[in-house]
Amino acid sequence: xxxxxxxxxxxxxxxxxxxxxxxxxxxxxxxxxxxxxxxxxxxxxxxxxxxxxxxxxxxxxxxxxxxxxxxxxxxxxxxxxxxxxxxxxxxxxxxxxxxxxxxxxxxxxxxxxxxxxxxxxxxxxxxxxxxxxxxxxxxxxxxxxxxxxxxxxxxxxxxxxxxxxxxxxxxxxxxxxxxxxxxxxxxxxxxxxxxxxxxxxxxxxxxxxxxxxxxxxxxxxxxxxxxxxxxxxxxxxxxxxxxxxxxxxxxxxxxxxxxxxxxxxxxxxxxxxxxxxxxxxxxxxxxxxxxxxxxxxxxxxxxxxxxxxxxxxxxxxxxxxxxxxxxxxxx
Numbered sequence: 001x002x003x004x005x006x007x008x009x010x011x012x013x014x015x016x017x018x019x020x021x022x023x024x025x026x027x028x029x030x031x032x033x034x035x036x037x038x039x040x041x042x043x044x045x046x047x048x049x050x051x052x053x054x055x056x057x058x059x060x061x062x063x064x065x066x067x068x069x070x071x072x073x074x075x076x077x078x079x080x081x082x083x084x085x086x087x088x089x090x091x092x093x094x095x096x097x098x099x100x101x102x103x104x105x106x107x108x109x110x111x112x113x114x115x116x117x118x119x120x121x122x123x124x125x126x127x128x129x130x131x132x133x134x135x136x137x138x139x140x141x142x143x144x145x146x147x148x149x150x151x152x153x154x155x156x157x158x159x160x161x162x163x164x165x166x167x168x169x170x171x172x173x174x175x176x177x178x179x180x181x182x183x184x185x186x187x188x189x190x191x192x193x194x195x196x197x198x199x200x201x202x203x204x205x206x207x208x209x210x211x212x213x214x215x216x217x218x219x220x221x222x223x224x225x226x227x228x229x230x231x232x233x234x235x236x237x238x239x240x241x242x243x244x245x246x247x248x249x250x251x252x253x254x255x256x257x258x259x260x261x262x263x264x265x266x267x268x269x270x271x272x273x274x275x276x277x278x279x280x281x282x283x284x285x286x287x288x289x290x291x292x293x294x295x296x297x298x299x300x301x302x303x304x305x306x307x308x309x310x311x312x313x314x315x316x317x318x319x320x321x322x323x324x325x326x327x328x329x330x331x
Contacts, residue, residue: 004030004037004093005060007141008113009133010086012039018086020117022132025049025140027056036087037113049140057144061161065106072162072196074107074306075145076100079137081169081204082127084116092293096166099299105306107164112137114174130170134177138193143182146193162196164306165224169237169253169289172203179219197306198224201292202235202253210252212262227265228305228312230298230328231256232274237289253289256325266312266324273297273330297331 006028010018016039029043044055064073078096080089093111100109114133145163167175175198182193198220209216210229220227231253238254257267270292277291278284292298301317304310312318318326 002063002108003032004028004034004090004097005056005108005110006030006037006041006089006093006113007110007136008037008086009136009140010113010115016040018113020085020115022115025053025136027053029056029059030090034090036090053140053144054148057148060108060110061145061148064108064161067160072160074105074162074164076107076109076164076166076306077137077141077195078109078111079165079167079171079174080111080113080116081167081171081202082116086113089113089116092168095293099293099296100303100306102296103299103303105299105303107306110141112141114171116170127170127173130174131177134174135181137174137178138182142195143193162306162308164197164199165195166199166201166302167203168201168292170204172200172205172253175200176205176209176217176220179223180216181219182223183219194223194225196225197228197308198226199228199230199302199305200253201230201298202232202238202289203229204238204251204253206249207252207255207258208249210265211258211260221262221264224264226305226308226312229253229257229265229267230292231267231269232288232291233269233271234274234278235288236285261324263324266326268301268318268326268328270295270298270328273328276330297328301328 008018008028009022009025011021011023013019018037026042028037028041030037030041044052067073078093080092089111093109097109142163165175229252235254238251256269257265274288274291304315304317313320313323317329319329320326
């Protein structure tokens, strides 16, 4: 197993652990045996932030497995949801790494660890922190690799790297805000950048905002080659999220994409995969929202999505309902 790469913008406690408040960006290489990310895992640990980021990204790129059969090498940014502390972020990260490895994917997962408080009661506080740190996802993470890849191409170095994003729960809200704000702020506004595949799991944003022409998602559709929304109609946690909004905005991770979503997006409903896992107990509320991280049918589908070599309506892991509306097949 390789070390784990993190971009974090959490505050640092006196003992070197990370807290739940926004702070400057730090680039981490977390050793295999570590139980949680620590400030001591900054690598490199000296120099200006921009220089550290470049050196960190160069080390990651240099460590990617070589390209095979002319296909891209891959980096997947994982953006966690709310109620996730640093230890939970590392656990989710490693589950995604292991799940994609079981599916045969050979890319590198990089976590963008924003300062979620790690408590269910802090839902609204976490949304405030999302708005505070969203821009950093583009400026200090995604764009870093896009810029370095372009520079390598200009100098005739290998540049066959595709950058993707996977966002869970409130992480989808962070990605939406980040992509929108990137068009408003320098220097991101003046740069050309795009992710290849963008995927949401149990996305905690309104379904309606994903309609064509909606200003709230202009950045998503403008900066992603393809968008895949994985939904679960039985997601109990997103029902709780709706309660917090007085039932005014059904979440895209529960009800799926609207019918007028652009063709660049498709919806994959996973209720058939979730139902056999349900116990009927109170734990189903959380598990229906997080089962993705232990779900091999999902990871097999995600691997094919990231590869991009099979049409989204023809993947063997899905049952088509109508164009761009599919269900995930159980194992």
